[in-house]
Amino acid sequence: MNQRLIIIVSIILFLLGIVGIYLSDSGDDVSADGAQQQATPRVTYFITKRIMAAGELITKADYEEKTEDVSDPDQVPETVESVEGYYLTESVKQGTTLTKALLTKDKPVQRQSNELYRFTIDLDKKYINNLYGLLPGAHVDIYLRFESPKREYDNRSTIFRGESVVKIVKLFKNKKLLTPVMKGSRALSEEENNSFLDNKLEQYTIDIELSRSDLKKIYQIENKYEIIVFPAESVVSEKNVSSTTTKGGK
Known part of the structure; x- marks a missing residue:
C-alpha cells in the first residue's frame, strides 16, 4: 500500500514538473515579445504639404502629422514637438520632414554679398x-x-x-x-x-x-x-x- 502511494506521489510530482517547465517557457516567450515591442519605438513627425520658401511662416495648412513604428532604433527620425508658428530657415520641397535645423522662431534675414x-x-x-x-x-x-x-x-x-x-x-x-x-x-x-x-x-x-x-x-x-x-x-x-x-x- 505504501509502495503504491509512493508511486502515485512520484507521478504527480513528475507531472507538476512538466507543467512548471511549460509555464516557465511561456513566460519567457511573453517577456521576449514584450521586450521586442518595447524596442520598436513609435514616433510622430511632421512633413510639408507643399513647396515652401525660406522665411515662410508655417501654418496648419502647410504640414501633415505622421505617426509610425520604427523597427530599427538606429533609424528613428529626428522629431520636434510642434512646427506651427515657426519660420523656415531654408526652402523645402513637398514631403520634407521638418527638423529643428529647418525651424526658427525668428524670421530669417537673407543677405547678399557686396558684389x-x-x-x-x-x-x-x-x-x-x-x-x-x-x-x-x-x-x-x-x-x-x-x-x-x-x-x-x-x-x-x-x-x-x-x-x-x-x-x-x-x-x-x-x-x-x-x-x-x-x-x-x-x-x-x-x-x-x-x-x-x-x-x-x-x-x-x-x-x-x-x-x-x-x-x-x-x-x-x-x-x-x-x-x-x-x-x-x-x-x-x-x-x-x-x-x-x-x-x-x-
Whole structure:
C-alpha cells in the first residue's frame, strides 16, 4: 500500500514538473515579445504639404502629422514637438520632414554679398508653369520681351505687330534662383499652379541673383518690357542627354 502511494506521489510530482517547465517557457516567450515591442519605438513627425520658401511662416495648412513604428532604433527620425508658428530657415520641397535645423522662431534675414544683389522679377502667370518646382540654387536664363520700331525687322528674334515688332532677346544666362515661384508672400502650390481659376490679379514673383553690371543693363532699358524666365539651357540639355542615354541603354 505504501509502495503504491509512493508511486502515485512520484507521478504527480513528475507531472507538476512538466507543467512548471511549460509555464516557465511561456513566460519567457511573453517577456521576449514584450521586450521586442518595447524596442520598436513609435514616433510622430511632421512633413510639408507643399513647396515652401525660406522665411515662410508655417501654418496648419502647410504640414501633415505622421505617426509610425520604427523597427530599427538606429533609424528613428529626428522629431520636434510642434512646427506651427515657426519660420523656415531654408526652402523645402513637398514631403520634407521638418527638423529643428529647418525651424526658427525668428524670421530669417537673407543677405547678399557686396558684389551680388537680390533682384525681384514680376512674372505673368502664363510664364510660371515651366518654373514650378525649381528650388533656390537652381539656374535660370532670363529673356527680355519688348516692343521696338518696325525698322528692326531684320533681327531674327522679332515678331511683327503693325507698326512695331516684339523683340525677344536673352538678357542673362545661368543666373542663380533665390526663391521658388512666389504667389504674394508664399511659394506657389501645385494646386494653384495647375488651377485655371486662379486670381489673375495675384502677383507672382521670383528672386534671382545679379551683379552690379547686370542691374545696369536692366536699368538702361527705356522701352516698355517684360521678363520671361526659363530653366537654364545647360540644365535642360543635361536632362535631355540623360534621357537619351537611358533610352539607348534599354
